[in-house]
Amino acid sequence: MNDRAPARSPAHRAVAGRLLAALPPSVRREVTEAVDWAGPVALPLVDERTVQSACGVAHVHGRAAGTPEHLAVPYTATVAGVLTALGVHAALLARRRGLALRRVTTSVAQGALLSLTQYLAAATAPDGPADDPAPGVASLVSADGVVCEIETLDPDAWREFWRRLGVEPALAGRGWAPFQRRFATGSCPLPPELRRAAAGHPLAALADAALAGGLSLVALPDDPDPAGLPAPLRSACAPGLAGRRLPPADGALPLSGLRVVEATNRVQGPLAGHLLRLLGARVLRVEQPGGDPMRGLPPLAGGVSARFAALNAGKSVAEIDLATAAGRRAVVELAAEADVFLHNWPPGRAERLGLTAADLWRARPGLVHAAASGFGDAFGPAAPPIGTDYLAQAHGGLAAALRPAGRRPTPSLMTLTDVLGGALCAHGAVAALLRRAGAGRGVRVESSLLSAAALVPRPRVRAPWTPLDQPLRTADGWLALPAAADPVRLARVTGASRQAPDAVAERLTTRATGEWCAALADAGVAAVPVVTELAALARDPAFRAAVAPAPPGGHARPRTPWTFS
Template sequence: MTTSTPRAQVAPAPTVAHRVADRLLALVGDPGTATVPCRIDWAGPVDLPLRSEQAVQAACGIMQVHGRAAGRPTPLAVDYAGTVAGILAAQGVCAALLGRATGRDVARVRTSVGQAALFSVGQYLAAATAEGDEDDAPPAARREAPTDVGHRPFVSADGVSFELEALDAERWLGFWQRLGAPGAALSQGWRPFQQRFATATCLLPQALYRAVGAAPYAAIRTAAAQAGADVLPIGEDPGAGRPPPAWRLTPLDKATTGTPPAREAVPKPPGSGPAPLAGLRVVESTRRVQGPLAGHVLRLLGAQVVRVEPPGGDPMRGMPPMAGPTSARFRALNDGKQVVEADLTTGQGRRTVRELVAGADVFLHNWAPGKAARLGLDAADLSAVRPGLVHAWASGWGEALGQAPPVGTDFLVQAHSGLAAAVRPAHLPPAPSLMTLTDVLGGLLSAQAVLAGLLARERTGRAQRADSSLLSAAALVPRPRQRVRWGPWETPPATADGHLWLGETARAHPEQLGRVLGADAARCPDTAAARLRTGTSSAWAARFAEAGLTALPVGTDLARLAADPRFSAAVRHDAYARPLAPWEFL
């Protein structure tokens, strides 16, 4: 049976991705960027009819990861995948220019919003396809936490919604003990709180919510300060003030610079596309997600990356689930990098870093503010060792919150920047997504700042300091002036075996649902929802297509996604599943 293609299926261009790419390339300031055409598709190599941001989020895992805390797939109320695709496109263009500088024949670049979405859930994809169990919530916390509230912020007695960060158990205990929380709740809550960055869930004992709900925010701030933890109010305004610049390049003094080191031609492996950064060497000293992801991007573009880890290796290597002897999440960000162990608290460890940098083009770190200077490894120190070095700092806040800012982590940045308000609709209280949105954006933006620094070095011959932050990355996501309001079909309804994303026409004109679900269902969302639960997602998608409407099964199982042949050109699966490099250089 053949049916005509409905007008709603004609895909508009991924406007957000193009706008983000154009904005970033304008900041690069290199006229050569205009000579590298970049095509941004919706689906790319993913063999699915992806024609919008919501369709990409549904099919490629974003709705599943973001919705874990609520217990059901839920869209982000912003164009997140499109923003990631825009950064990837800008990276591809800059990398192509750098490749051309060494004679590589790169005519054009291609990426897609679908590949961007897969890249953004890379660590979750790895964890879902490795050994072990992702459910880190202790049974007692799971029993006590109600199932219908999803992720909700802490709220003080005087009504202030806030986000908490405590990077170790001692600070966690100190904070809650000062608020009088019961000891059993502290021990039950620590592990899910600590693991929320990795699992995108955080089921906490209700006793903790009661403890903060009994204290005014001033007392909560005092308790946090005394314990060494950090709290920040969650902003209601999705715009949240004037955004910081995406990155800042600072040319270093001529006295410490020279002609950029020559890059040797590196033959490409048979059957591979051009690796535009081949011949470049990056030294990174990073941890968690933001910094390692920046190094990962540069490695995928062809650079050799040497990772400096403490004696005994990065503790994150042992974080379950495992892919072989190493954490799957850690491998998703660090496979393919060389490793050198060095204790930076010692003179010998710092000499090791200087020796590595002496043969490098880039030094990348995401240390706390002031640490590079205290170690004698700041931009001026290292550019004296290696003329022409690009010294990149991937920070939390940059200079936006002064000399002693709160710890710069994903959820605090979401809370302060307005992103926590923008990602949720107006009928829900603002709360950070437990998917690490700004860590991913921050890592990508740091890599883009490095590429901009390398291009500036090519033009000027001067070493560059390239500073970016999670806060500046969060500001890249386009926001409405007011929080969005959702209709009854914006959250995918349940089916017999999963969930179904309804296309724009069906959501905007629910009366058309009657063509598939019956006239009574078109008039009553509850009746329609009940009827959808009687069939499978794929069966309903086929019936909607016969009626000329778009519907798409939601990817609710990342392990099944990785094994789906429709994703085989974008995802590789061996010891764990990982997205392939999201650029094509043609």
């Protein structure tokens, strides 16, 4: 028996297949895809766990706990599935624009690295922070034992919530910085006094304080697969006349010659524009006068936030005040010359600005209008929660699904749905462009963080894990075993007195990671070292073809996740 898993992930196949299902069979056969676990990464990556550990996902997800941890869902395979479907649609679109593309290649490892784009940039910036923030989660536990998640982007609302729980403003203020930075650091070391204050009140009182203070609060359900989750995308063609034909490709990449106008912020929207740019589109960002405030978020690289640059480098910028009629007219004029208009505004803002799909189709009948939101219309006429990653994880069941049985449901502080939502939005935009190429009319396409969360395959009942299902300590670091590793073989190689997982785990602490990886490889077990420093990825020869090192004054970045031929 050999512990090497099949080359393709069932989760990848399921996700890509779901997003490709609408293509007619004759069209689908025009382009083939090749997807494996490792891609250009020169390591024995054979399943979700080895990819998560070797590529840094287990490290970033585990920051909140203080040790590397695996996600109990096939997250990196899901990202790879979306990238696969996006690449296939891009190649099909390119064929209709004169490029003879027939094959798309990507990998689960490249999906994992894409999900770490911002974290890798921060870790390799010239004045980058330490790669080991203090541990801590943002979730609170009420007096009646309910785990809940709060969210706000407003420091005044934060202080008011805690004031209603009896916390002094100065103490509440000490918690604001780690709470606000958790999106960037993957950890939230709140002052223990705040946790004790929350634990002194029942859930009803916490909910009342959140409502009065203007926060969103959700009790975290233990159900990993809640009912009523939305479909990945919703789309509709414009009525009326057809728009202009798409221009022929003017370069080797699938979207060469196409223009995107992007009015986005934070991660989800900019990542979507970033992927469209990697596919060859010319992307113009609409930013407020003075520029996006995220440009100044440390650490800096070349005078700009490394995190911001990781998602926005290579885009041109137009500073426009959307609060003015002249600014809104300027956006309409830009959209009139574009192929895609992309935004991730909260519900109702496009309507208030007069920049809905229907508004812009009057200026550009063939426009693809791609809207990414937090929750779409999942809450109906009721006001949705604040549309951020962690609340989408909570409402989408991921907070429970990504933890094994016996663990409290808690969102990962790695921005899972922001990244997956951005990739899904980019896929929706390219699928809409392909639809436009056939129908000749503009298309409106909508996605959300919640629909991205719903896309991740998960069990209906969470499975228990043994010590071998998590990264394992060695004498000098950490090691990860594939899920299919044979217990008999592990006991024999490690010299464990019995085949029990705890006995094998104990033996692994006696030798260095490299020694164990070599011994296990000789026995046919594809063990890999667990990355615990993201900057090491840019120095590791095994990642040379997948990670571009930092140029002078800059930061490292994942290389484009596709090869087209």
